[in-house]
Amino acid sequence: MESRYNPTAIEEKWQKTWAERGIDQTPTETDKPKFYALSMFPYPSGNLHMGHVRNYTITDAIARVHRMQGDRVLHPMGWDAFGLPAENAAIKNQTHPAKWTYNNIAQMRSELKRLGLSYDWNCELATCSPDYYKWTQWIFLQFFQAGLAYQKEAKVNWDPIDQTVLANEQVDSEGRSWRSGAIVEKKNLRQWFLKITDYAEELLQDLDKLTGWPERVKLMQANWIGKSVGAYLEFPIVGMEEKIGVFTTRPDTVYGVTYVVLAPEHPLTPKVTTSERQEAVETFIKEVANQSELERTAEDKPKRGIPTGGKAINPFTGEEIPIWIADYVLYEYGTGAVMGVPAHDTRDFKFANEQNLPIKVVIVPPGNEDLSPHYELKEAYTDPGIMVNSGEFNGKNSTEGKQAIIDYAEQKGFGKARVQYRLRDWLISRQRYWGAPIPVIHCPNCGIVPVPEQDLPVQLPEDVELSGRGASPLAQLESWVNVPCPSCGTPAKRETDTMDTFIDSSWYYLRFCDAQNDGKVFDSAKTNGWMPVDQYVGGIEHAILHLLYSRFFTKVLRDRGLLNFDEPFQRLLTQGMVQGLTYTNPKKSGNAKYIPSNLVNPNDPKDPETGEPLEISYQTMSKSKYNGVAPEQVINKYGADTARMFILFKAPPEKDLEWDEADVEGQFRFLNRVWRLITDFASNQSSAKLDKSKLENPKSKTEKDLRRAIHTAIKEVTDDLGSDYQFNTAISELMKLSNALTDTDSKNSAIYTEGIHTLILMLAPFAPHIAEELWQMIGNTESVHKASWPKYDPAALVADEITLVIQINGKTRGTIEVANTSDKDTLEKYARESEAAQRYLEGKEIKKAIVVPGRNLVNFVVG
Known part of the structure; x- marks a missing residue:
């Protein structure tokens, strides 16, 4: 028997044994409750970092607990393997992206295995494999057939460094690319979109179903979808047949409109501009074109605009109002035009004052209905109130007035109720090589023709020249681009854009349920049987992009008859940063x-x-800050179990974790103490086996106390590993149990044996290697990870005796051991008869006895 804890030898031994025995393979029986535990799969960058270790260790501990609690568990791993980093690295290192990617996958797979993560590697997938992206392309065609995939000319977000298009969600609040950090430019290109807006309302409403998600994630998604309820109103243009359409959430203020503003890039802008204003307007448009979206919409920057010389008519008043263009109005949002109501909109108020435009009050606080339209406002009045200067609507409450204005506009034919969303259709075209080709062919006769299913996958050609500049390198490969039309045989051309890599990660969790299926995207019965994911673990940075897209894909595939559920992830844990x-x-x-x-x-x-x-x-942690710690470095020094224990103990999973090697060493010392405790026990073979018949009636007080400590630990650890996953407090309970076993005088009892077994069983999800070694050491042949999770005995939690605290006027004067009871009279009797009480109470009058059973305390108030 090894007297010294040697993590390297133990961990290598058991990782090999587990792999040979297939201990982590997904069960095929269906008589047990299912539990699908999933970490957000990684991009294969080459090496794990501590953020990976935290994510995967959390999920692994959850998966292991559920296996021991009797669930059949699916716990897979794969690789989000397409994307720009591989292509850029290939250009830099003059290698092929596939070679770079698969080398990194091999490296990261070996590092994951060193952590002892209980993945079913038979489910492994890589999104860059033709076996996977064949089905990504098939899913795209499902969208196309449903009318949810379309191509159009659009002003798009262009990353000048990565030389590709970005979706709106991939541009941060500062107007920078989510990956390169470059200030994003605008460019007109013909691009592919998915109609996520068709599902905007359902995506919003179904957030209420996600009771296992953090509230802040649901709020982020709701804000991104950005539902607004209001009215669409049309303002006729003087001398023209066209009208300017605007959306407003405040139709009750329409009588206060004193100007209309178009986006500089609005198609009506050149039409409404008079000849006298043409040169100034064109100059202004060029200046605005050089501004980022952030610069144009920032609240703390002045709003710039100029008049076009054109006039519109307020259909409610018949008054002519000027048409302006301004940098803060964007053509991509809403209708690309806004009505200016400076008296009741903060931005409009500021703009009107800067440009000397009229301000007309049409809503006033209740009791101020006699304010004149020329009342001098110091700031915009944006609260509800009473409508004034609003024709037949005067005197109405503005909240009621909204619907009245909409009804009037519908009757007159110049407006209607409308619900609008901030969400825009998902731009999925990318002008790069390392991604799934979009499976359509452009025919001069037939137009856009989907690639026939039997011809999937449209494979990426290997003989391409990667420059990283301009159009997709696929466009340069004529032998690949030029193909006959599948419908009419006419010479045609393949689509040369590839798909956004977020497409790949929007459905991978479905494929894991049937990862080896060569004939279908997945077997619906299998996927419906495992889904939704019971516990999903990943970073808060994916709150909008990945999670919203995955919800969208689930709903579309449901509507295509492939799935029978509405939401992909039942519970979501967003772990903190390291x-x-x-x-x-x-x-x-x-x-x-x-x-x-x-x-x-x-x-x-x-x-x-x-x-x-x-x-x-x-x-x-990051390389640029010189504050990172390589997982390999920690594992080599302390072992994977210590790394796992530290990660889980240092902070609750949703909080940030501060790396401290002293705390790592603390967990290493704890595992060494457990090792010594159990090796000492195992050397005494007479007490190694558990005799359950001797557990029910412990004889001595020390045995009773030990059994209570054991079952208290079982209850507390089990509770901590419930839906909130408080691993740190669970490990604290294991430490308490270890101390109780170390300090007891009942080391030759069956109860002590029960405690040893219990400690190893509950240690197993956290430190799987040492737990397996110790489990075998005490005579077990089956894996500890196949053993049942211990259950506590409620009767064992009740102490026969309690320590009663005796106080005089609030000061503790002694303690006594008495029979356990919550009866106040009995507790007071015990206290009065105690030596401590009699000593302090002699010759004094007891005015009051305060008995607190829950705290085992009696306080005598004396005069």
Whole structure:
């Protein structure tokens, strides 16, 4: 028997044994409850980082607990393997993206296996494999057949560094690309879109079904969908047949419209511009074209605009009002035009004052109906109120007035009720090579023709020249582009754009349920049997993009008859970031301000070059901040079980985790204590086997106390591993149990044996290798991970005796051991008869006895 804990030897041994025995393979029987545990699959960048370790360890612990609790568990892993990093790396290193990608997959797979993660590797998939993207293309054709995939000319987001188009969701709040960080430009291109807007209302309403999701994630999605209820109103243009359509959530303010604003790029702009204003308008349009969307819409920047010289008519008043163009109005949002109501809109109020435009009050606070239309406002009045200066609607409550205005507009034919969404259709075209080709052919006679299903996949050709510039490199490969039309045989051309990689990750969780199926995208019976995912674990950064798209795909495939559920992920856990100790010199700029920790004296942190004092903080681990810790480094020194224990113990899963090697060492010491405890036990073979018949009636007080500690631990750990997954407090309970087993005088009892078994069983989800080794050491032949999770005995939690605290005027004067009871009279009797009470109460009058059974306390109030 090995006396010293050697994690390297143990972990290599059991990882090999588990693989040979197929211990983590997905069960095929259906008589047990199912549990689908899933981590968001990684991009194969080459090496794991601590964020990966945290995500996957959390999910693995959940999967292992559910297996031991009797569920059949699906716990798969795959690779989000298409995308720009592989293509850019291939250009830089003069290799093929496939080679770069598969080499990285092999590296990361080996690192995942070193962590002892209980994946069913038979389910493994890579989105760049033709076996997978064949079905990605098939799903695209399902969208196309349903009228949900279309191509159109559009002004799109262009990443000038990665030389490709981005969806709106891939541009951050600062107007930068989600991946390259470049300021995004606008470009007119013919692109493919998916009609996610057709599902906007259902995506919004079904958020209420997601009771297992964090509220902030649901709020982020609701805000992104951005439902607005209001009216569509049309303003005739003087001297023209066209009308300017606007959407407003405040139709009750329409009598206060004093101007209309078009987006500079609106098609009506050149038509309404007079000859006198043409030169100024064209100059302004060119200036605005160089601004980012962020610059145009930022709240803290002045709103710039100029008059076109054109006039519109307010259909409610018959008044002519000027038509302006302004940088803050975007053609892609709403109708590309807004009605200016400066008295009741903060932005309009500011713009009208800057441009000397009229301000007309039409809503006033109740009791102020006599305000004149020329009342001087110091700021816009945006609250509900009473309608004034609004013709026949005067005196109406503005909330009621909204519907009255809409009804009037519908009767007169210049408006109607409308619901509008911020959400835009999903732009999926990418002008790069390393992605799934869009499976359509452009025929001069037939138009857009889908590739026949029997011809899928449309495979990526290997002999391409990757430049990373301009149009897709596929467009340069004539032998691949030029094909006959599948319908009429006429010479035609393939689509050369590839799909956004978020397409690949929008359905992978469905394929995992039937990953080896060569004949179908998946067997619906199998997928419906496993879905929805019971517990999904991943980063908050995917709250909008991936999660919204996955919900959209699920609903479309449901409507195509492939699925029988509405939502893909029943419960969602968004784990916090892993943060490292960071040394920063605030006087430096760029990455130079971050100082590698190995160059810093932690007792006197100064810049090694300048001698200037450094700031110390915890920030998200990254190479650029020199604060990362490689998982391999930790595993080599302490073992995978210690790394897992630290990750799970340091912080609740949804909170950020601060890396601290002292705490890592603390978990290593704990595992060493457990090792010594159980190896000492195992050396005493006479007590190694568990005799359950001797557990029910412990004889001594120490045995009773130990059994209570064991079953308290079972209850608390089981509760902590319920739906909230409080791993840190669960591990604390294991430490308490370990201490109780170490300190007890009942080491030769059956109850002590029960405690040893219980400690190993409950340690198994957290530290699977050492638990397996110790489980075998005490005489078991079946894997600990196949064993049943322990159940607590409620009777064992009740103590026969309690420690009663005796207080005099609130000060503790002693304690006594008494029979367990909650009866106040009995507790008071015990306290009065105690030596401590009699000593302090002699010669004193007891005015009151306060008995608190729940706290095992009696307080005598004396005069």
